């Protein structure tokens with residue numbers, strides 16, 4: 001079984017996916033972390049993030065491994081854990097450029113499709129491009145302001161700056177942001193985190 005949870009930046013995908021996965025007793029897979037890892041490695045190597053050939057060559061000589069666990073995902077490059085360095089404003093600013101390359105998307109999708117079921121997969125295009133046959137599909141939305149207020153609890157930046165950055169990233173991610181036609185769309189703005197998780201579990205278990 002595969003459950004897909006897609007949505008825009010800071011809509012609650014990771015938190016909701018983790019809660020749903022824990023309740024179901026299965027791992028969850030955060031596809032965005034692979035895009036973030038590719039971005040971090042490119043930045044650290046001083047590469048042009050607009051050059052997919054250079055990025056893929058670097059990634060082939062520095063293989064990245066995603067470790068999906070019920071309590072969260074861990075990302076490794078060889079024996080160096082990258083996880084804690086992936087959610088930074090520096091990576092946020094470059095990741096949409098990296099994620100726009102079809103070659104990088106194929107690099108991510110190949111790793112996701114090799115994972116053994118069952119799992120919850122969260123990202124942008126899990127229910128459309130990567131796992132179109134998933135049994136349960138959900139898509140999370142919320143206003144940019146609400147998402148910025150939530151993200152502000154994790155970042156040192158001001159809410160207006162975060163909101164502008166989220167809107168910008170939504171624009172940059174537009175090609176992969178549309179929900180699957182058969183996904184249940186949830187506006188998480190008026191809902192608590194637990195209410196979103198409960199709503200999804202009720203649908204999965206129905």
Ligand SMILES: Nc1ncnc2c1ncn2[C@@H]1O[C@H](COP(=O)(O)OP(=O)(O)O)[C@@H](O)[C@H]1O
Pocket residue numbers: 007008009010011012013014015016150151153154188189191192193194196
């Ligand atoms: N429905 C909700 N109500 C309140 N806070 C939420 C809700 N969903 C997520 N959050 C919080 O918002 C922040 C961003 O959520 P996250 O899961 O990181 O989003 P995403 O993975 O889509 O970027 C986190 O601090 C999370 O705990």
Ligand SMILES: Nc1ccn([C@H]2C[C@H](O)[C@@H](COP(=O)(O)OP(=O)(O)O)O2)c(=O)n1
Pocket residue numbers: 007008009010011013031032033035036095096099122123124125126169173176
């Ligand atoms: N399946 C995916 C997942 C993420 N991406 C891109 C779009 C996002 O800006 C970045 C980072 O994704 P991530 O889910 O970590 O970002 P947020 O947690 O939503 O802020 O990667 C994508 O294009 N396709």
